[in-house]
Amino acid sequence: MAMRKSDREVFLGSVLGNEQPPAHLARAVIEEKLRNAIIDGSLPSGTALRQQELATLFGVSRMPVREALRQLEAQSLLRVETHKGAVVAPLITEDAVDAYALRILLESEALRLSIPFLDAEDLAAARAYIEQLEVETDYAQIGRLNRMFHLSLYAKTANKRLMVLVEQGLNEEERFLRFNLASMGLGKLSQDDHWELLRLAEAKDVEQVVAALQHHLNRGVQAVTRYLSDKAAEASKPSRSRKKTPA
Ligand code: NI
Numbered sequence: 648m649a650m651r652k653s654d655r656e657v658f659l660g661s662v663l664g665n666e667q668p669p670a671h672l673a674r675a676v677i678e679e680k681l682r683n684a685i686i687d688g689s690l691p692s693g694t695a696l697r698q699q700e701l702a703t704l705f706g707v708s709r710m711p712v713r714e715a716l717r718q719l720e721a722q723s724l725l726r727v728e729t730h731k732g733a734v735v736a737p738l739i740t741e742d743a744v745d746a747y748a749l750r751i752l753l754e755s756e757a758l759r760l761s762i763p764f765l766d767a768e769d770l771a772a773a774r775a776y777i778e779q780l781e782v783e784t785d786y787a788q789i790g791r792l793n794r795m796f797h798l799s800l801y802a803k804t805a806n807k808r809l810m811v812l813v814e815q816g817l818n819e820e821e822r823f824l825r826f827n828l829a830s831m832g833l834g835k836l837s838q839d840d841h842w843e844l845l846r847l848a849e850a851k852d853v854e855q856v857v858a859a860l861q862h863h864l865n866r867g868v869q870a871v872t873r874y875l876s877d878k879a880a881e882a883s884k885p886s887r888s889r890k891k892t893p894a
Pocket of ligand 1: 793837
């Protein structure tokens with residue numbers, strides 16, 4: 648969707664507000680605002696984010712904007728396209744199934760490293776997230792709570808670089824979930840999985856909890872596969888409005 652520059656600036660202003668953060672907080676504030684707007688869909692995929700426009704909007708130099716965009720790119724929320732610069736990444740890409748396969752590897756390892764060291768406080772935090780998920784009805788919150796629950800099980804993973812990759816995968820999933828939870832009917836099933844994960848984590852049964860996580864993430868693989876095949880079917884459909892073929 649091509650917008651005239653002034654329209655784009657008005658649009659960005661309406662989505663991001665016009666708060667002018669103090670210089671030392673600029674990068675963090677800009678990153679957080681963009682991140683929320685991308686995850687909640689108010690900045691749709693394909694939206695171009697230009698450094699100068701954002702710098703003007705926030706009343707800062709380009710440097711903190713560039714840094715914020717770089718962080719978001721590292722989290723797979725933006726991608727850099729030739730001629731367009733940074734654009735909001737698609738909700739889900741053709742390689743999403745590969746992404747899940749990688750998450751299964753990474754998160755299994757994060758669990759193995761973390762589970763033996765989880766203390767009562769960590770487990771209480773995990774339980775609190777599941778309990779909130781039981782009553783939450785706002786999909787944006789459900790996506791966030793799901794991510795926080797999973798992260799809580801990795802709380803004692805000491806490998807920071809592994810956790811950067813794990814968080815990247817969880818961010819991607821959160822975005823997808825926000826838009827698709829309603830249609831996927833995963834809600835109850837996922838919660839059964841979450842309770843089971845917690846029970847096994849409390850029992851410190853590392854291999855069982857890893858198996859349960861793999862089972863849980865495979866539901867995601869199925870949901871993504873369905874989403875992509877529906878989308879492909881949609882795209883290959885001739886425009887139906889013209890002629891109706893009798894059944
Ligand atoms: Ni989950």
